[in-house]
Amino acid sequence: MPDTNSFPEFTPSPNNRVITQSVRIRPGAYILDDPDGNGALRIEADDIIVDFQGSVITSCQNAEEAARENFEGIGLKMEGLRGVTVKNAVIRGYQYNVWMETCRGVILENCDTSLSRAEQVTKDGMPIDIWLEIRDLGYWRSYGAGVWIEKSTLCSVRKCKSCYSNIGIVLAFSNKCTVTESDFSFNSAWGIALWQSCDNTISWCLADFVNRPWRSGYGADSAAMAVSYGSHRNYIVGVSITHGGDGFFLTNLTDVGYNLEARRFLPQGSSDDNIIAYCDGSWSPANAFEGTFSFRNVYFRNIANHSGHGFWLGFSCDSLLLENEISHNYGMGIAIEHGSGTRIEKNTIEHNGDAAIALWASGGEEREGHPSRNIEIRDNIIRHCKKAFNLTTSTDIYIDGNIIEDAPTEDEAKSTKAPDAASALEKFTSSPQYAKLQEILKAKPADFRLYRECSMPRGMKWLEMSDYHPRDFRNSPAAYRLGGWSGLELYIMNPEDTKIEFPEWACAETDPNDKHTIKITPKPELPPAMRTLTLKIRRADKVEEITLPILTAEWTQRWFHWDKDSSPITEAGAEECIFSSRPALEIKSHIQPNWDWTRGAAADGAPEGAFAFEASAEVNLPAGTYRFAAGFTGGLSLWVDSELVCGDWSGKRYSFTSGEIKLAEGTHEIKIRHCQDRDWKLLRLYWAKLS
Known part of the structure; x- marks a missing residue:
């Protein structure tokens, strides 16, 4: 590449x-609006190099502090160009920081295009419930x-x-492009998104912590990577997609697409023949990998751990799941409703809360006639799951060569078809697709690391939101999270040379099993009140200050059993009857009640199944207007001084x-009074003094 120092300077x-x-x-920071939507800056010549030399192009003085939902226009526009290279730019504060249309062979290198348009997803610490539209390109543009x-x-x-936007990068109607060695993390919709784009290679990228809150936790169809509507033959290799709503989300245009006149499924716009390999979708609240309404996609040597489910492949056909690691998921390891032709071989499926492999047809006229069928389950290792297989209303199954330990099997788990002549793994490793995958693997950068390979906090509890996106802690001496107003948990990046200063009324507790983790809580003898906790975290010459509200209060918790035949959620009078009875457990705690999709008992000694729960605390508060909120399963009421502030006893799945x-x-x-009868338990309490 030519030496750009010889180029003329442009201001x-x-x-x-x-x-x-x-x-x-010319190096500097330039505030440029885009009054006509044609680009604050435009390149209008082929075969040229534009070196920004680290210059900043922005729509406003401080894009990080601006209302990002109001960002308009285009920062840098390239249309109809050939052979252009853009390097070393910082562009922020627009609806689209960089726009490329009808281009060929254009290169974007070493550029920072963070802080484009973003929806506000929290306010006063409470979620703003905005569900994403993955099947509508008009929404994508917005x-x-x-x-x-x-x-x-x-x-x-x-x-x-x-980063720090709705979407990191979109490929729409674009083919044979390459996205590599880039960071699309800490966005709130999708890190990487493909719409009707084919034959692209996405490799060796980070797209971690792409998520948003909604009324019942995190997700709202956010995903680290989204592949939608007719996106075929793409290679997605070595992408770190942890802590997303889904890690990976592939789907079609019309969802189920059931035609009432034809009485059959007619889905449109499937995304097919994609290779998803060596990716990590772990710690995702919904699914590590979701691939629905699609054909012949290959999932090879991925990691799908610690998520809602490992792989969810509803209505997918001829999928290959080969040599994946699928463990410690809250639900199923592999879940396929109404699928066909799937080959599941040599996966390691361990410690999942439900079935290792579940194949089924849901109820209803339009679904019962389309069971999961013609599926082979070969040579997998299945250990420590609730059951090995759930094959409800599935047909034509071949099961052989699996190692099964501490995962019960049932009588229906028998082969009902003959196997293919050759295994799916043998066919794939001798295919042209596999040969191309090997070329991508050879190009892996020596310094590339998946998020899990770095010394960083892991787990859904570290999804902590700013107003517009998950909070990025990577350049901080510590990550932090509130423990339900009752304390602060820190993950110290380098504990050996980091010091923490905190007020005398607080105390620190270290985790003997994890030198990185420290909890800061109020001393239990303090009177109940809302206090301001200020920490100073020092590492070398860097000091970070954290200031957060902390509640010092003792919660009296009373737990009750109840009979589902007299549910307080649905029957008048049952609530008072249950809460006036003798509790099964009564405890006192300085921790505010909260549980995120807990399975089993929500507290030590508490009822595991249907339960009722009452908690109360006295708190000294300054005068003002307060907002209280809760996301939960079952029913709930919340009072302050005997005045009902909010509640819902409709018994919906999520409220x-x-x-x-x-x-x-x-x-x-x-x-608080709360009743629920589900295997999965959710209670998220929010409250804040309004400014």
């Missing part, structure tokens, strides 16, 4: 927006992106960063309720 301004030759951008590539071919994005109350300064009693 952007409202009167100097168009680049028509190879240039160096979300904006750090990089948007449309109707383009053979373009490359490498060593770039696009969210909120209300506001004006309080005088002084001591107030907060009381």
Whole structure:
């Protein structure tokens, strides 16, 4: 590549927006709006190099503090270009920071396109419930992106960063492009998104912590990587997609697409023949990998651990699941409703809360006639799962060669078809697809690491939100999370040379099994009140200050059994009858009640199945208006000083309720009543003094 030092210097301004030759951008920060939607800056010549030399192009003075939902326009626009290289740019504060359309062979290298348009997803610490539309390109356009590539071919994005937005990068109607060695983490919709884009290679990228809250936790169809509507033959290799709503989410245009007249499924716009290999989708609240309404996709040597489910492949056909690691998921290891032709071989499936492999047809006229069928389960290791197989209403199954330990099998788990002549793994490893995969693996950068290979906090509990996206802690001396207002948990990146300063009224507790983890809590003898906790974390010459509200209060908790035949969720009078009875367990705790999709008992000694729960605490609060809210399964009411603030007893699968109350300064009693009868238990309490 030519030495850019010999290029003429270009100074952007409202009167100097168009680049028509190879240039160096004069170093500096330039505030440029896009008044006509045609780009704050435009490149309008082929076969040139534009070196920004680290210059910043932005729509406003401080994009990080601005209302990102109001970002408009395009930062850098390239349309109809050939052979252009853009390098070393920082572009932020637009709906689309970089827009490439009908381009060929354009290269974007070492650029930071973070802070494009983003929806506000929390306010006062409470979720703003915005569900994403993965099957509508019009919505995608409204979300904006750090990089948007449309109707383009053979373009490359490498060593770039696009974070803190709705979407990191979009490929729409674009083919044979390459995205590699780039960071699309800590966005709130999708890190990497493909729409009707084929034959692309996405490799050696980070797209971790791409998630958003909703009324019942995290997800709302967010995903580290989204592949939608007719995106075929893409290679997705070595991408770290942990802590997403889904890690990987592949789907079609019309969802089920059941045609009432034809009385059959007619889904449209499937995404087929993709290779997903060596990716890590762990710690995702919904699914580590979801691939629905699709054909012939290959999942090879991926990691799908510690998520809601490992692989969810509803209505998928001829999928291959080969040599994947699937463990410690809350639900099923592999879940396939109405699938066919799937081959499940040489996977390690361990410590999952439900069946290792579940194949089924749901109820209803349109679904019962389409069971999961023609599926082979060969040579897998299945250990320590609730059961090995759930084959409800499935047909034509071949099961052989599996090692099964501590995972009960039932009589239906028998072969009802003859096997293929050759195993699916043998066929795949002798295919042209596998040969191309080996070429991608040879190009792995020596310094690339998946998120799990770094010394960073892991687990869904570390999904802590800012107003617009999950909070990025990677360049901080510590990650932190509130423990239900009752304390602060820290993950110290380098505990050997980090010091923590905290007030005398708090105490620190280290984890003997994890030197990185420290909990800071109020001393139990303190009177009940809302306090401001300020920590200083020092490492070398860097000091980070954290200031958060902390509640010092003792919660009295009373747990009750109840009979599902007299449910307090659905029957009048049952609630008072249960809460006036003798509790099965009564405890006192300084920890505010919260549980995120817990299975089994929500507390030591508490009832595991159907239960009722009452908790109360007295707290000294300053005068003001307070908002209280809760996301939960079952039914719930919340009172302050005997005044009902919010509640919902409709018994829906997920519920969210909120209300506001004006309080005088002084001591107030907060009381919660909660009943539920589900295997999975959710209770998230939110409350804040409104500014």
